[in-house]
Amino acid sequence: MLTACGGGGGGATGPINDFINEDLSNLSGSAILVNSYSSLLFDFQSVVSSGDISVIQGVITGPDQADINQANTLLRQLQTAKTLWDQTEQLIDAQTDSEKYTIYNSNSFKEAHAAMIYLQNYVKPVIQKVANGITITLADYNLVDKASRASEIIKQEKNSTSNDYANTKKIKSADTVINDTDENTDATGISTVSYTDWVAVNNGGGSETRNKITTTPNIRTTVTTRCKFQRTTFLNNSTSDGSETCTVLNTTTADLDPTVVMRLKLEKVKIQ
Numbered sequence: 001m002l003t004a005c006g007g008g009g010g011g012a013t014g015p016i017n018d019f020i021n022e023d024l025s026n027l028s029g030s031a032i033l034v035n036s037y038s039s040l041l042f043d044f045q046s047v048v049s050s051g052d053i054s055v056i057q058g059v060i061t062g063p064d065q066a067d068i069n070q071a072n073t074l075l076r077q078l079q080t081a082k083t084l085w086d087q088t089e090q091l092i093d094a095q096t097d098s099e100k101y102t103i104y105n106s107n108s109f110k111e112a113h114a115a116m117i118y119l120q121n122y123v124k125p126v127i128q129k130v131a132n133g134i135t136i137t138l139a140d141y142n143l144v145d146k147a148s149r150a151s152e153i154i155k156q157e158k159n160s161t162s163n164d165y166a167n168t169k170k171i172k173s174a175d176t177v178i179n180d181t182d183e184n185t186d187a188t189g190i191s192t193v194s195y196t197d198w199v200a201v202n203n204g205g206g207s208e209t210r211n212k213i214t215t216t217p218n219i220r221t222t223v224t225t226r227c228k229f230q231r232t233t234f235l236n237n238s239t240s241d242g243s244e245t246c247t248v249l250n251t252t253t254a255d256l257d258p259t260v261v262m263r264l265k266l267e268k269v270k271i272q
Contacts, residue, residue: 015154016081019112063130071131078124085116097172101235104169113165114158122153173233177241180226180249186256189217212263218256224249 063071092103103109126140142149192215198208227246233239 015108015111015115019108062135063133067130068133071127074127075124075131078119078127081116082120097235097237101170104166104235110158110162110166111154113162114154117157117161118150118154170234170236171232172235172237175231175233176228177231178226178228180224183223183225185221185223187219187221188259189219191216209264214261214263216259216261218258220254220256222252222254224251 092100095103122143126136126144129136129140143153194213194215196211196213198210201207201209225246226249227244229244230242231239232242
């Protein structure tokens with residue numbers, strides 16, 4: 001008989017029950033949910049933990065009508081549990097950001113979430129087989145019956161799927177932060193030399209002078225770089241910045257005012 005199922009599936013109700021009584025019950029508007037959970041978990045625990053373990057062989061060799069009926073009862077309870085869990089998540093979402101962060105950051109929420117995954121993704125498919133009159137394997141049976149196997153799966157799901165889910169739920173917003181910066185580099189070009197015309201030196205006895213003009217171009221190169229990173233803001237208003245990536249948007253050059261140096265360079269005397 002299916003009623004022989006013992007520790008596994010029933011053991012999953014422990015983390016859910018702890019979360020309901022220790023966390024959910026503290027939220028405003030949770031009274032009906034808590035009462036519904038308490039009744040459902042008690043009924044589910046009673047069904048999966050009753051009976052003599054030896055007669056489970058009947059399910060492995062082929063479920064009878066009593067097994068099928070019992071399986072359908074469990075399926076209805078599992079569906080009700082899923083509905084109640086969905087309502088629980090809606091109630092949590094209606095709380096303040098601070099309250100939501102506390103719940104999603106709690107160990108009890110992750111354990112309860114993992115237990116629901118175990119019931120829905122591991123136990124339910126086995127029960128569905130029985131409800132369909134399909135013979136289950138010993139591996140199927142161990143998923144439902146063995147408490148050690150249930151604890152192993154719940155721990156595994158808690159540290160992976162449930163932890164990732166809770167971390168996602170703690171996020172208030174995720175924004176891309178963009179910073180554009182300009183970096184200037186100044187350089188000089190090739191100088192050119194020019195001269196003014198000769199000019200007679202006053203009272204210079206026929207001497208003439210001219211100026212040497214050295215013009216050096218000044219060039220500024222501007223590199224515009226865009227750096228981006230994702231800033232995650234959590235429900236408790238703390239933030240976490242992801243790794244930054246930078247790319248060059250463009251490079252421009254501009255001619256600045258040249259540097260001009262004028263010197264009285266040459267002098268000659270005109271032959272009389």
